[in-house]
Amino acid sequence: MSLNSMLIEEANPLNMALKPTTVDGLTILGDKKHHQLDNFGQDVLEGLTADQKTLSPKYFYDQVGSDLFVKITKTEEYYPTRTELSLLTQYAPQIVDSCDHVNWLVELGSGSSEKTDALLCEFHTKRRTFNYIPIDVSDIIIDSGKKLLEKYDRLSVTGILSDYERGLTLVSKVENGSKLILFLGSSIGNFDQDEIVSFLKMTYQAIHYSDYILIGFDLVKDRHVLEAAYNDAQGITEEFNYNILKRINRELDGNFDLNKFEHKAYFNEQKSRIEMHLVSMENQTVTIGELNTKILFNSGESIHTENSHKFTMKMIESYAEEAQLEVFKTWTDPKDYYALCLLRKKQ
Numbered sequence: 001m002s003l004n005s006m007l008i009e010e011a012n013p014l015n016m017a018l019k020p021t022t023v024d025g026l027t028i029l030g031d032k033k034h035h036q037l038d039n040f041g042q043d044v045l046e047g048l049t050a051d052q053k054t055l056s057p058k059y060f061y062d063q064v065g066s067d068l069f070v071k072i073t074k075t076e077e078y079y080p081t082r083t084e085l086s087l088l089t090q091y092a093p094q095i096v097d098s099c100d101h102v103n104w105l106v107e108l109g110s111g112s113s114e115k116t117d118a119l120l121c122e123f124h125t126k127r128r129t130f131n132y133i134p135i136d137v138s139d140i141i142i143d144s145g146k147k148l149l150e151k152y153d154r155l156s157v158t159g160i161l162s163d164y165e166r167g168l169t170l171v172s173k174v175e176n177g178s179k180l181i182l183f184l185g186s187s188i189g190n191f192d193q194d195e196i197v198s199f200l201k202m203t204y205q206a207i208h209y210s211d212y213i214l215i216g217f218d219l220v221k222d223r224h225v226l227e228a229a230y231n232d233a234q235g236i237t238e239e240f241n242y243n244i245l246k247r248i249n250r251e252l253d254g255n256f257d258l259n260k261f262e263h264k265a266y267f268n269e270q271k272s273r274i275e276m277h278l279v280s281m282e283n284q285t286v287t288i289g290e291l292n293t294k295i296l297f298n299s300g301e302s303i304h305t306e307n308s309h310k311f312t313m314k315m316i317e318s319y320a321e322e323a324q325l326e327v328f329k330t331w332t333d334p335k336d337y338y339a340l341c342l343l344r345k346k347q
Contacts, residue, residue, distance in 0.1 A: 026145045029170070030161030041252055041291055048288075048295045048303070055244050057190060057306040061138075062247055068240040075232040079225070080186050083338040084216050085115050088184075091331045091340070092122040098329050098342055099212050103127055103177040108164050109187055110134030113144040116182065124152045131177075135160045135167035164199075168206040178210040186218035186338070189273070189309040196309070200323035204345065212328070213343040219336055220310045223267045230265035230274050230308070238263035241276055241305055253289030260284055264302065273309040277302035316341055 021028045040059060047054040061069070073081035088095075096102075096119065105123060107116055113134055123130045132148065132155060134141045141159040149157055160167045171179065181203060191199055203213055230237050241263045248254040265276045280297035287294050317327050320343055329342040 025149050026142065027158045028142060028145075028161060029158065044248060044252060044288070045291050045293060049293075053295075053297075053301065053303045055303055055305050059247060060240065060244055060306070062243075064246070065240060065243045066138075068236060068243060071236045072232065072240060075234060075236060077228040077232045078237075079229060079337055080216075080218050081115075083333050084184060084186070084340070085118075087331050087333060087338065087340050088115055088118045092118040094329075094331070095119060095214065095340070095342065096122040096126055099178070099180050101178045101210060102180045102212065103129065104131045104133065104171070104174055104179040105182065106133045106135065106167075106171050106179055107182040107184070108135050108167070109183070109185070110136050110144070111138070111140055113141075113148060115184055117148075119182075120148065120152065120155065124155060127154075129154050129156065131156045131158070133158050133160060133167075133171055135162055135164065135171075137161065137163060165202060168202060172206040179207060179212070181207065181211070181213045182215075183213070184216045186216050186308070188215055189218055189311070190307060191309070192307065193309070196319050197322050200319060200325060200343075204323050204325055207345065209345050209347070211344070213325070215341050215343065217311045217316055217339045217341060218308070219332070219339055220272060220312050221335075221337055223269070225337075226267045226274060226310065227265065230276060231263075237265065237276075241265075241278060244305060245278065248288060252291060255287050255289075257284075261303075267310075271307075271309075272311070272315070273307045275304065276306040276308075277304055279303075311339075313339070 043056055043059070047056065072078050102123070105116070105119065107113065110116065113120075116132075120130075120132060130152075134145065134157070136159075139161065141161070145157040145159050148155060160170065162170070168181075188196060188199065207213065242258050242261070245254070245256040245258060245261065249256050260281050261278045262281055263276075264279050265274055267273070268275050279302045280299060282299050284297050285294050286297065313330070316339070320327050324346055325343045326346050327341050328344045331340045332338065
């Protein structure tokens with residue numbers, strides 16, 4: 001059954017409201033507006049009035065924030081992106097050979113699909129036909145999908161504009177072949193520990209025993225290396241962190257004075273994570289017009305903007321075990337900075 005056929009059959013009971021559109025051979029399921037109905041204002045209000053003030057990192061990624069993040073990945077200090085890309089490039093043949101009969105590649109948070117290209121190239125070489133399903137809330141998948149169709153003549157691309165849960169629910173219906181689900185960029189590290197297990201359990205529900213999951217994990221290492229990656233000398237990560245306040249000012253009529261906040265990113269060894277904060281440098285009151293509210297800050301009080309968990313192999317295996325998965329194979333770099341782990345249902 002094709003994804004389009006499944007859409008007609010499944011959309012209503014799943015309440016997914018996915019709308020199929022075909023442009024230049026590329027099929028896109030979903031409605032950008034429908035999947036971007038995040039309540040920015042409500043989330044900001046709830047986060048900034050909590051005991052520990054927080055802002056969700058998903059709001060980093062407006063156009064400005066997305067551009068800044070691309071710049072971060074190119075800094076000397078930020079090793080995860082280039083290390084993961086080198087692993088995918090070097091070990092693509094082994095990864096593909098390890099995934100018996102896989103002819104569907106599903107990528108969560110695919111973005112530009114740039115790092116995925118090494119795997120797609122290998123699959124395209126070794127399979128007569130192949131299917132790629134990028135899942136993202138951003139319509140960047142339209143441009144990236146068109147480029148891939150131009151590059152690979154036997155590739156089918158069906159993009160899904162959706163969050164992970166809705167997208168996985170739909171692709172779980174694929175029966176004609178095996179799937180490899182990708183979750184790259186150490187994005188799993190942005191989840192809290194209970195969310196990591198919940199995510200893996202959700203993924204477990206979306207796969208069969210012949211399917212695989214490939215996840216990128218940023219490993220625990222020297223704290224100086226870790227902290228430098230989030231405090232680059234050019235100050236790009238700092239600007240990226242400040243941008244969420246700029247977004248509140250711009251979209252919600254806030255009056256945050258960025259000069260009164262300090263970027264702080266450090267490794268919390270007890271929780272095995274980098275924490276990113278914006279720290280108020282004085283007692284102050286911030287007004288957010290669209291929310292008709294004032295937020296009081298004490299000197300030294302922080303807004304917690306992001307976590308990025310770092311893993312040991314023992315931790316990864318424990319999380320997998322809790323979700324009834326097993327680590328089938330692992331590929332790491334010579335410094336053990338990063339790991340690509342191939343998971344599957346316990347056999």
